[in-house]
Amino acid sequence: MATKQRGRPRSFDRETALEKALRQFWEHGYEATTVADLTREMGIGAPSLYAAFGDKRTLFGEVLVRYAGSYGAFGGRALAEEPTARAAMERVLREAADAFTEPGHPHGCLVIHAATNCTTPEVEQTLREQRNANVATFASRIQQGIDAGEIAVDVGAEDLARYVGAVFQGLSQQSRDGATREGLQAVVDLAMRAWPEA
Amino acid sequence: MATKQRGRPRSFDRETALEKALRQFWEHGYEATTVADLTREMGIGAPSLYAAFGDKRTLFGEVLVRYAGSYGAFGGRALAEEPTARAAMERVLREAADAFTEPGHPHGCLVIHAATNCTTPEVEQTLREQRNANVATFASRIQQGIDAGEIAVDVGAEDLARYVGAVFQGLSQQSRDGATREGLQAVVDLAMRAWPEA
DNA sequence: TTTTTTATGTAGCGACCGCTAGAGAAAGTT
């Protein structure tokens, strides 16, 4: 193998360019990432992109594979290496919390947020503020409960509110992904087991 | 008040049209809903839409207000009416699980999914399948644990996996919305308290 | 060198986006 290519050699590194594309899709989502964005970040012209990666969809497919083998590989490792189911799941969540907030690359999970595209910053910010405001109302109500002595004081209202918010948002995502009402109620059953005693 | 309008009266009901717009934004997201989609569903021409609602962003703003006062109002009611913080949070989650899967309108929460726009069905489905596949690997690992006697048998592997998946997706969303690493680790602390004993 | 093969750069295609000018239609006012 390793036979010399015949024609003019590619002027860019394919892996580097693919990583640049991954970052774009990760940060802005599939639709909101334009081919112009991609070519600018990858440092190549549109014809080179199409020659090397096919069309935009195919490129995104390659990005998904690359993500699964790099940034998204921690889940599989946790499942394979931890001795118990509990340890595996806890490690998945712990490493997710770290990975999702790691500096140097976009936050969150590509597979979850690649479908999230907002070209209009005002709309995106309005929605984010609305979500955070909802969590804040949770925190406020929980603080009332703490002040009333309902809840052990070793749990912060904001942490508890963020937890409820995360479950809430997870329920919304799962409902979109096809979960049934019974399935979601079972999730709530489990979620409430985490509630601290008085 | 109630003075007669001067010119030609509007040929459509504003509230009905607004509700139609809400459904479109809810189902397809802000960006993926085109003005052509809106005018078709609302049964009016583009100039009528712009005359009655301003531009697309302003219309979406009205939609958010309408949503908060109707489909999205259950949260506020729960916070106001339940006597304890725990009861309030549980009711929020229970009613969310019901509302998010209710037939007759799009699933999930508008405020969460209006930023989710995917015009390309293949991409949307690929991402959804990937997410569901991840939950399935969780379920598989958990079932191993149940078979090994690690976990009380009254908890199903699939329910537990969906719970972990929901928290996972919530972590991702919260990281996008600005939560810190410490904040997310605190969420994981709480999430793991729900884990069933052996 | 000449030929063949592949990559690159320019330039622009057709389709769709949000949005609107301008003419006509339908109401109240006089």
Place this chain on the structure above:
DNA sequence: AACTTTCTCTAGCGGTCGCTACATAAAAAA
């Protein structure tokens, strides 16, 4: 009736989208 005000319809604007034809450049093969 004539006039004013407001809405609706047709048609299309400028801009951006994903994508590509075509000429040229750079390598191996003959």
